[in-house]
Amino acid sequence: MRRIKELVIEKALLTSALITVAITAGIILVLSFEAFAFFREVSIVDFFTDTEWTPLFSNKHYGILPLLSGTLLTSFIAVAFAVPVGLSISIYISEYAPRSFRTSIKPALELLAAVPTVVYGFFALTVVTPFLQSFIPGLSGFNALSAGLVMGIMIIPFVSSLSEDALHAVPDSLREASFGMGSTKLQNAFRVMVPAASSGIVVSVILAISRAIGETMIVAIAAGQQPRLTLDPTVPVETITAYIVQVSLGDVQHGSLEYRTIFAAGITLFVFTFLLNTVSYRIRKKFQEKYE
Amino acid sequence: MVKEKKENIIDSNLQRKHKLRTKGVKVWYDDFMAIKGIDMNIKANKVTAFIGPSGCGKSTFLRLFNRMNDYVDGFRLEGEVTIDGENIYKKKVNVEQLRKQVGMVFQKPNPFPKSIFENVAYGLKIQGLKDKKFLQEKVERSLKRVALWDEVKDDLNKSALALSGGQQQRLCIARALAVEPSIILMDEPTSALDPLSTSKIEELIYELKKDYTIVIVTHNMQQASRVSDYTAFFYLGELIEYDKTKKLFTNPEKKQTENYITGRFG
Ligand SMILES: Nc1ncnc2c1ncn2[C@@H]1O[C@H](COP(=O)(O)OP(=O)(O)OP(=O)(O)O)[C@@H](O)[C@H]1O
Ligand SMILES: [Mg+2]
Numbered sequence: 001m002r003r004i005k006e007l008v009i010e011k012a013l014l015t016s017a018l019i020t021v022a023i024t025a026g027i028i029l030v031l032s033f034e035a036f037a038f039f040r041e042v043s044i045v046d047f048f049t050d051t052e053w054t055p056l057f058s059n060k061h062y063g064i065l066p067l068l069s070g071t072l073l074t075s076f077i078a079v080a081f082a083v084p085v086g087l088s089i090s091i092y093i094s095e096y097a098p099r100s101f102r103t104s105i106k107p108a109l110e111l112l113a114a115v116p117t118v119v120y121g122f123f124a125l126t127v128v129t130p131f132l133q134s135f136i137p138g139l140s141g142f143n144a145l146s147a148g149l150v151m152g153i154m155i156i157p158f159v160s161s162l163s164e165d166a167l168h169a170v171p172d173s174l175r176e177a178s179f180g181m182g183s184t185k186l187q188n189a190f191r192v193m194v195p196a197a198s199s200g201i202v203v204s205v206i207l208a209i210s211r212a213i214g215e216t217m218i219v220a221i222a223a224g225q226q227p228r229l230t231l232d233p234t235v236p237v238e239t240i241t242a243y244i245v246q247v248s249l250g251d252v253q254h255g256s257l258e259y260r261t262i263f264a265a266g267i268t269l270f271v272f273t274f275l276l277n278t279v280s281y282r283i284r285k286k287f288q289e290k291y292e
Numbered sequence: 293m294v295k296e297k298k299e300n301i302i303d304s305n306l307q308r309k310h311k312l313r314t315k316g317v318k319v320w321y322d323d324f325m326a327i328k329g330i331d332m333n334i335k336a337n338k339v340t341a342f343i344g345p346s347g348c349g350k351s352t353f354l355r356l357f358n359r360m361n362d363y364v365d366g367f368r369l370e371g372e373v374t375i376d377g378e379n380i381y382k383k384k385v386n387v388e389q390l391r392k393q394v395g396m397v398f399q400k401p402n403p404f405p406k407s408i409f410e411n412v413a414y415g416l417k418i419q420g421l422k423d424k425k426f427l428q429e430k431v432e433r434s435l436k437r438v439a440l441w442d443e444v445k446d447d448l449n450k451s452a453l454a455l456s457g458g459q460q461q462r463l464c465i466a467r468a469l470a471v472e473p474s475i476i477l478m479d480e481p482t483s484a485l486d487p488l489s490t491s492k493i494e495e496l497i498y499e500l501k502k503d504y505t506i507v508i509v510t511h512n513m514q515q516a517s518r519v520s521d522y523t524a525f526f527y528l529g530e531l532i533e534y535d536k537t538k539k540l541f542t543n544p545e546k547k548q549t550e551n552y553i554t555g556r557f558g
Contacts, residue, residue: 099365173402180360180398181415181467182391191418196405 034263070237077148086159121221142224166200317371344526395468401460458489
């Protein structure tokens with residue numbers, strides 16, 4: 001009887017695992033299928049070299065570069081803001097703050113990631129942009145800067161929480177060695193703890209990058225919807241994700257070339273985040289071997 | 293006895309001989325009293341062994357001398373701990389500076405996850421010393437001192453974690469020596485090692501006492517009798533007996549000591 005129960009549970013678990021795999025495979029299949037159809041009409045060389053993205057206008061161009069630059073620009077701003085801040089927080093929590101502080105501050109920080117992104121989007125548009133405009137006169141109402149900064153706020157907990165976990169996982173024997181050698185707290189943190197936790201920290205940064213690249217609402221609301229090949233953070237840009245929402249919400253015809261552009265953009269995004277996740281998975285595996 | 297009296301006459305002479313001293317030292321962890329009032333003088337350039345059953349306070353007492361207990365929540369100290377006559381728990385004492393003078397080797401080898409070279413050079417680098425040649429000389433000398441040089445000289449850039457346990461422990465000793473401390477504290481330095489590595493470390497301790505004052509905690513009676521000049525027996529937070537090693541092991545004054553060294557209680 002017991003044997004049968006175990007067998008049933010085992011099969012049930014296997015089934016749910018298989019369903020997950022099947023769904024993932026299905027998504028990739030649909031993406032590839034539609035993207036393939038797209039690339040039968042648009043040359044892949046044009047796709048990666050044309051500097052304009054105007055599939056919805058009469059003068060059509062299908063260059064992904066403007067969307068890619070928008071994505072990378074906003075993500076870069078977000079990560080450049082979130083990594084130093086998040087890392088400082090994690091070092092403070094694990095190496096300076098009293099133990100009791102850790103248990104209360106971590107959940108509080110993680111709340112940042114739980115705020116609906118649409119709220120962040122409007123925060124960027126209606127608070128951060130006007131605030132920044134008082135310093136930067138030329139700043140457009142929609143711009144990569146505010147969207148990127150607010151996205152940075154959103155991903156701080158990804159960096160701080162995971163980095164803190166990595167720092168916390170460094171064996172106390174290393175702290176003893178380091179303090180025993182006469183390190184100050186600062187030297188201990190930056191010369192011993194951070195290098196010892198480096199793989200975990202890198203993983204946290206990669207996950208934050210991948211979260212920033214995939215973020216949609218904030219950039220769709222605050223960065224504008226103008227595909228533009230630029231590195232200027234003060235003008236409106238459009239990210240891949242923002243474009244996908246824009247087209248999905250619009251009234252393009254199902255099965256048309258315009259419709260397929262979102263799959264071509266989508267698969268580009270997918271390849272990016274997939275690569276990042278693979279790298280972080282590799283690093284994490286190496287990291288586990290080190291301490292086990 | 294007579295000799296003791298003579299030493300008391302000239303204070304500076306006494307300080308030179310008694311590197312480490314404690315006066316009325318009591319330690320608490322929150323409400324728990326781990327050290328119950330210990331007066332002790334530890335001689336310079338000798339090896340002093342701390343023995344006693346588990347939980348009797350050997351590590352706690354040892355770690356007073358480089359203030360490693362400072363990080364423990366609830367730690368509280370009463371009494372005086374002096375090194376070369378200086379109270380090391382005075383307010384203005386620079387703890388980092390103190391720890392450069394008092395090196396420590398731990399139970400489990402704990403090299404940094406860095407190269408062999410970086411491990412040994414660490415203490416010098418955090419003092420701001422950067423000169424390549426100087427560092428190289430220091431690293432070489434320290435590794436030679438622990439008889440590890442010949443084994444690692446061709447791959448100083450290899451990760452220290454790739455060394456064997458015994459090699460790692462010798463590396464940790466080299467790391468401590470590189471900053472030229474005058475005192476080395478060792479807390480069961482061989483308890484995680486195989487017999488061969490253990491005997492290498494023991495030889496090393498014997499070598500080092502010419503230049504350093506060494507205090508070693510050990511659970512191994514043979515080890516205590518092999519390497520130390522003086523032995524202190526602790527029990528339940530008190531110093532029961534403290535004497536020349538030979539005397540303590542062959543003719544202890546106290547019944548408790550005798551019972552412990554003959555293995556009649558744990
Ligand atoms: N961080 C701490 N917090 C509370 N109590 C502690 C702490 N460290 C040690 N103690 C207690 O103080 C007493 C002495 O501990 P200590 O580690 O000094 O013993 P020890 O003689 O070194 O033992 P062992 O031979 O097992 O290493 C023990 O009863 C222990 O439980
Ligand atoms: Mg101990």
